[in-house]
Amino acid sequence: MAQATHNKIVSFIWGIADDVLRDLFKRGKYPDVILPMCVIRRMDAVLEPAKEQVLATKRMLDEAHITEQRAALCDAAGQAFYNTSKFTLRDLKSRGSQQQLLADFEDYLNGFSPNVQDILENFKFRNQLQTLSRADAIGTLINKFLDPDIDLSPAGIDNHSMGTVFEELVRKFNEENNEEAGEHWTPRDAVRLMANLVFRPIESAIRSGTYLLYDCACGTGGMLTVAEETLTAIAAARSQQVRCLLYGQEINPETYAVCKADMLLKGEGESAEHIVGGAEWSTLAHDAFPAREFDFMLANLPYGKSWKKDLEAMGGKDGMRDPRFKVMHQGEELSLVTRSSDGQMLFLANMASKMNGQSALGSRIAEVHNGSSLFTGDAGQGESNIRRWLIENDWLEAIVALPLNLFYNTGIATYIWVLSNRKPAHRQGRVQLIDASQWFKPLRKNLGKKNCELSLEDIERISRCFLDFAETPESKIFPNAAFGYWKVTVERPLRLHSQLSLKAIETLRFNSGDEDLRAALYEEFGDDLFSRFSAVSVALEKRLADWGSSDDPEGEDDEGGTKRGLPERQKKKLLDARTWERDGRLVDVATRLRVLLGEALFDDHNVFRDRVDAALKTAGIKLAAADLKQILKAVSWRVESAPPVISRVHKPGKVRAEPLRGLYAVSVDGRPAIVEYEPDADLRDTEQVPLLEDGGIEAFIRREVLPYTPDAWIRDDATKIGYEISFTRHFYKPPPLRTLEEISADILAIEKEAEGLLDGLLRVGQR
Structure with a gap:
């Protein structure tokens, strides 16, 4: 269909909304009427020739x-x-009263088959009929869609063109309502590029047969349609006969309805049955095709959107058992669960889980992401684990950086990820990055935020760059491991001085938390809190109930300036006698230790700890390890020059000294021993060590860490593998430095301008 004809039809239908619906509906509700009426009119025209045969x-x-x-x-x-x-739309065109017309129109709608009823239900079209009827608008609306100026029959507009009309209307309505049209319609130029990246590498291997195509966020189905057309054209050029079955899932009810209607109108009834959608059909929480594998998959994802609701429906991070997002990889269970604020990488994991592992061609995937998918998520977190899973399985073929402002709803950087589980030999073990951000043609008029497009020449240039698989300024090729790193935790020993001072011991009185609040209560109720809690519990409960009331000067103000009481959880803890008794016991024990050991300063915490253990034993005091730890912590502080605190001692014959692993050969009580030191959490650090580092982690630590902190060691059990991809690092081109001549010329120009200003000021002063 010619572009002029397409524009005429879209403009005419767009005009119906203003002509008929103005003052009846808010502009944001126009598509609730216009889109289903487009579908109904098209179906009516398609069914009209066989109407009598159907009735018979x-x-x-x-x-x-x-x-x-x-x-x-x-x-x-x-x-x-x-x-x-018994009716067609033409029969309803000149019916009698509005009441009769409404009844007949409802009868007409009820006559559609169940698959069309599903479409009408998701459009929620019947909800609009009473409003239309009361305004005497149903007949006007039908007449408009039967206007001879637009022919929506198959003779006037073919199936493909009708599909593009649907999509253009969706885009225009959403743009009008400041909604994100890009969620529903990916620009055709971007889709053609994606189809090229999926099909052209294997076009010579296409054979006659049935192929399954899948889009996990299919919108109006345009991406599936273009993919089908591309595959069919490639097969036809090679004298092959292919049959495509299209599968899609879409959560937006109206968009799903357009997609399914489009499939039906194209005569693809079987594919229409494979389009699943509606508000309850989230791809992440409710996989519509759990046992299905697909040959080709394409998608433009809802990136940057929360999936918290889905996460809760799936049991949360800890309770999730979905095999798409909990995978076995190299003998370990890998969690692919991402942060709940952005689930776009999960859609990629969903598609990867549906790769065809049996056919000769395997599966190929093209998926659009924003830049965050390249690098968000630390080592061991969901996003990084997905990148690791894909790259270490050697499924990632390439990532293509697209021009800015290519999509309707966003001007941010976007990228196409290309995956295959049947990489050709020359690609195996390697990933190609393509910077196509400068290959585009400007639009004469912006469409939403889209101000450029990929011309046919641009699409061919990007496709050829991908197929050539060669190093160029815009194409870089890396081994898989180039994107991986070890996240290594580096520890340093805890070094403490200790002293049983009265001030330090006093801090134990409020060791259970809420120090300021407990201190205020202690001033009011005294030692009874620790030794005779039952005697003050009632008064304490009342005091806490009053805390923060309007007549309490100590209560805290909220943002509105009014007093607020204590949270129930905090009250409950303060009313627990065991917390007060425990804190009182800590003070008593520490005080007795001070009597036994004095208030001398210990510059070696190891000696202090041994003296404390001996004193407790001599005094017959039994103390839980956790309580002893609290006392030692309260009376000690960090000093960099102090000896390291020993946490464990090994006999030399059982383990060997490995300083990089935190095992040191020292003398303990005059005998050789292997010790582990207590790590200082405040000095804990991490290093990212590239997987391609010569000599691995140890070589990196010896070169980059030990010269500056010779007492550092690696905590092996905390080492994690991460993956991230940086386009900026590989493609950034700094602007050229200005020459000295250019800089000098600017300086002279500024000096000349300044002289002129001074002359002007002097002349003013002389006046």
Whole structure:
């Protein structure tokens, strides 16, 4: 269809909204009427030639008391859908009263087959009929869609063109309402590029047969349609006959309805049955095709959107058992669960889980992401684990950086990820990065935020760059491991001085938390809190209930300036006698230790700890390890020059000294021993060590860490593998430095301008 004809039809339908719906609906509600009416009119035109045959078949089946009628009626209609109402839209054009017209129109709608009923339900079209009827607008609306100036029959507009009309209307309505049209419609130029990246590398291997195509966020289905057309054209050029079955899932009800209607109108009834959607059909929480594998997959994802609701429905991070997002990889279970604020990488994991592992061609995937998918997520976190899973399985073929402002709803950087589980030999073990951000043609008029497009020449240039798989300024090729790193935790020993001072011991009195609040209560109730809690518990409970009331000067103000009481959880803890008794016991024990050991300063915490253990034993005091730890912590502080605190001692014969692993050969009590030191959490650090580092982690630590902190060691059990991809690092081109001549010329120009200003000021002063 010519572009002028396409524009005329879209403009005419767009105008119907203003002509008929103005003052009846808010502008944001226009698509709730116009889109379903487009679908209804198109279906009506498609079914009109076989109307009498369908009605005759219906009468025959009813007379024969045959209840399963769907297949026969579809056969009579020559379509994957039908309508058994006695009316067509032309019959309704000149009906009587609005009340009669409403009843007849509802009868007409009820006559559609179940698959069309599903479409109407998701459009929620019946919800609009009373409003239209009361305004005497149903007849006007029908007449507009039957206007001879636009022919929506198959003779006037083919199936493909009708699909693009649907999509253009969706885009325009959403743009008008400041919604994100890009969620529903990916620009055709971007889709053609994605189809090229999926099909052209294997076009010579395409054979006659049936292929399954899948889009996990299919919107109006345009991406599936272009993919099908591309595959069919490639096969036809090679004298091969292919059959495509399209599968899609879409959560937006109206968009899903457009997609399914488009499939039905194209005569793809079987594919229409494979389009699943509606508000309850989130791809992440409710996989519509859990046991299905696909040959080719394409998608433009809802990036940067929260999936918290889905996460909760799936049992949360800890309770999730979905095999798409909990995978076995190299003998370990790898969690692919990302942060709940952005689930785009999970869609990629979903597609990767559906790769065809049996066929000769395997599966190929093209998926659009924003830049965050390249680098967000630390080592061991979901996003990084997904990148690791894909790259270490050697599925990632390439990532293509697209021009800015290519999409309708965003001007941010976007990228196409290309995956295959049947990499050709020359690509195995390697990943190609393509910077196509400068290959585009400007638009004469912006479409939303889209101000450029990929011309046919640009698409061919990017495709050729991908197929050539060669190093150029815009194409870089890396081994898989180039994007990986070890995240290594580096520890340093804890070094402490210790002293049983009265001030330090006093801090134990409020060791259970809420120090300021407990201190205030201690001033009010005294030692009874620790030794006779039952005697003050009632008064304490009342005091806490009053805390923060309007007549309490100590209560804290909230943001509005009004007093707020204590949280129930905090009250409960303060009313727990055991917390007060425990803190009182800590003070008592520490005080007795001070009597036994004095208030001398210990510059070696190891000696202090041994003296404390001996004193407790001598005094017959039994103390839980956790309580002893609290006392030692309260009376000690970090000093860099102090000896390291020993946490464990090994006999030399059982383990060997490995300083890089935190095992040191020292003398303990005059005997050789292997010790582990207590790590200082405040000095803990991490290093990213490239997987391609010569000599591995140890060589990196010896070169980059030990010269500056010779007492550092590696905590092996905390080492994690991460992956990230940086386009900036590989493609950034700094602007050229200015020459000295240019800088000098600027300076002279500024000096000359300044002289002129001074002369002007002097002349003013002389006046």
